[in-house]
Amino acid sequence: MATDTTSETLHGGRLIARRLKAHGVEVIFTLSGGHIFSIYDGCREEGIRIVDVRHEQAAAFAAEGWAKVTRTPGVAVLTAGPGVTNGMSAMGSALMNHSPMVVLGGRAPAMRWGMGSLQEIDHVPFVAPLTRSAATADSPAAIPGLIDDALAAAVGAPGGPAFVDFPLDHVFSEAPDPANAPGVLDGSVGPAADEAQLSRAIELLRSAERPAIMAGTDLYWGHGEDALVKLVEQVRIPAYVNGLARGCVPSDHELAFSRTRGQALSGADVALVIGVPLDFRMGFGAVFGEDTKVIVIDRVPSERPHPREIAAELYGGLPAILEALADGVGPGSDTTAWVNGLRAAETEKLAGEQAEMSDDRSPLHPLRLYKELIGVLDRDAIVIGDGGDFVSYAGRVMPTYEPGCWLDPGPYGCLGAGPGYALAAKLARPDKQVVLLLGDGAFGFSGMEFDTLARHGVNVVGVVGNNGIWALEKHPMEFLYGYSVAADLVPETPYDQVVEALGGTGSQVREPGQLRGALEKALSEDGPSLVNVMTDPTVVYPRRSNLA
Structure with missing residues (x-):
């Protein structure tokens, strides 16, 4: 310096x-x-x-x-x-x-x-x-x-x-330049957690027979992924992730789960909530059982009061906190039966998805699209979601193996974020595949940014789920009222031609058999490309969460 x-x-x-x-x-x-x-x-x-x-x-x-x-x-x-x-x-x-x-x-x-x-x-x-x-x-x-x-x-x-x-x-x-080099700031460090709260958490976790972990975005910002994997493996705890924590426990890890989150969190005797606010995504705390002891772990205390009783709170440097938990608990109780039960339920749910992922209907079921996409992506591909139900399906089934490889708008839910995210992701990680998943509604917010991608020579692959509706609004409104308003777009809009006009390449997919070849071709292009996939507007996403 x-x-x-x-x-x-x-x-x-x-x-x-x-x-x-x-x-x-x-x-x-x-x-x-x-x-x-x-x-x-x-x-x-x-x-x-x-x-x-x-x-x-x-x-x-x-x-x-x-x-x-x-x-x-x-x-x-x-x-x-x-x-x-x-x-x-x-x-x-x-x-x-x-x-x-x-x-x-x-x-x-x-x-x-x-x-x-x-x-x-x-x-x-x-x-x-x-x-x-x-x-x-x-x-x-x-x-x-x-x-x-x-x-x-x-x-x-x-x-x-x-x-x-x-x-x-x-x-x-x-004005004069002060000429003192400040150096690069490091946001990964933090203070030590309260010792009494740490002891309480260790005690609870040591005796837990049905522990579960729910980790989210602040785990990623706190660089806690390696310590989390150590804790998961040492204490044998099933782990669920959302937001930027996706990939912090690789999707194919033996203790990584996704389809049984409700079952695990409601049935857990002790739940570790790491870097996740108890907001609408967590049912405002109602996802846990009445008797579940909840341990909150984060970089700093929540800016909102917790909506339910918390058994222990640990704030500070996440790697040190998670390491201390792993070392303090040791092997803990035998969780084999708990883990095996969740794995059996997870396997059953995965099998239930296979019919939709193999559905050969035309227009396509979104899950059929994602089956083909999974097959052409590298392990370290960066996937960006910008849409409603189309991206919700991706969130259910797309695996993530490394931190920083799944980006979505998060709880603010602002459509149009995707092209900016994709531009930055490819500039920051030029050797990785970058795939942008777009609802056809979301494309309308920032579709002109394909010009930006083309001018700067950024080879992002966009995939549009084109069902001609605002599905996140249309289906719930029809369920509530029997009709919908302000929820329709022009069916089969040729967004691929828009991207071609802006300097990229494009293709249309109407049949499942066309999809893999179109994706592989798009991934091989030097500049931006868009695969415009006609998806079935009658497919209704099985939504359960209470957004309010």
């Missing part, structure tokens, strides 16, 4: 870029705007890649996608006014996903503030509720410290977005 205190005078955009580079930032995602030209100039001089998109929403989602794939902060640079507001959905997504990202905004000049400059609006009041920190530079000299503060807020547990905007006159003016 540099200790030289001498400095040189640089313009504000160069100060920003130099600070980003010192923190390890390699790329920014943006859409061109005059308020941020100085930042572009700085990034060009400092060797930070500038990736431009077609809508600021995609730039901000790409920044979150970079964070999700690399576990390092992603950065979006958005012009003033509508540039910033267009990025707000991604900020909300990153807040709920605890994704470390920094949004840098342009801003009307301070010297003219209140006089009605182009796109003059105070971003901070409406961005603040969606971020961990939000600030405006009040001088060029303040810029380096604000970049440091924003990155620290984004990376520090629980993690999330941070925002800084720069008045036009400040970011184009000069």
Whole structure:
């Protein structure tokens, strides 16, 4: 780390870029705007890649996608006014996903503030509720410290977005560079857990005959996957994962389960909830049995009160906590009968899916599509879900073997996130297959980003489940009312031709026999490709969860 205190005078955009580079930032995602030209100039001089998109929403989602794939902060640079507001959905997504990202905004000049400059609006009041920190530079000299503060807020547990905007006159003016290299921030470390709570958890787990683990996104942010596998194997605990924890226990591990989550969590005598909020995905705590002792483990305490009684709470560095549990419990009780029972039930459910996965109907059943997709993907392929029921089916059956290989919008549920995620994923991991699963409704949010993928030569494979409806809304509405409104799209829209017009390649699939060849061809292309698969609109996803 540099200790030289001498400095040189640089313009504000160069100060920003130099600070980003010192923190390890390699790329920014943006859409061109005059308020941020100085930042572009700085990034060009400092060797930070500038990736431009077609809508600021995609730039901000790409920044979150970079964070999700690399576990390092992603950065979006958005012009003033509508540039910033267009990025707000991604900020909300990153807040709920605890994704470390920094949004840098342009801003009307301070010297003219209140006089009605182009796109003059105070971003901070409406961005603040969606971020961990939000600030405006009040001088060029303040810029380096604000970049440091924003990155620290984004990376520090629980993690999330941070925002800084720069008045036009400040970011184009000069100030001394402090010349102290801050170094790359590490969000994987944390304090030690409370000893009394740790002892309580060890005691409960040591005597548990029917333990279960539910792990989620914060396990991934806390780099807890290796320690989790050690705990699972040593104590012989069946493990279930969701969100970014998918792949932290490989899907083919002998103690990895997915189809029997309700049975396991309701029947467990002790449940470890690791990096998962007790929100709608967990039935607000009702997924557990009345007598289940729930142990909550996370990087920091929940920002909301727990909806049910908790037996022990462990907060801090996840690898150390999970290692301490494994070492403290030792072999524990004999869980063989419990594990074998769940495995038998899991096998039965898997067998029940085979009929749908082998269904040769036309238009296709979504599970028939996923059967073929599984057969052509590498073990470390990155799969991105952007859709409703179409992606829900993928979540049921697509295996994940490594951390950072399954990306979906998370609890904020914002459609249109996928192309930005896919762009960032392929730039961050160029040697991996990147497949973007799109509902036909979701394609309408960000389909123009296939132009972005083509211009930058990014070979992402999109797969559209084209059933011509908003299935997540249409089927429940018909169940409730006997009719649906605002839930239909144009059947068989040729989205593949849209992608071809934007510089990619495309194909249509109407019969199951056409699918594998189309997928293999798309994966071999040098640029982006789209496989437009006609799926059956009468297929109803078996939804049970209470979203409210």
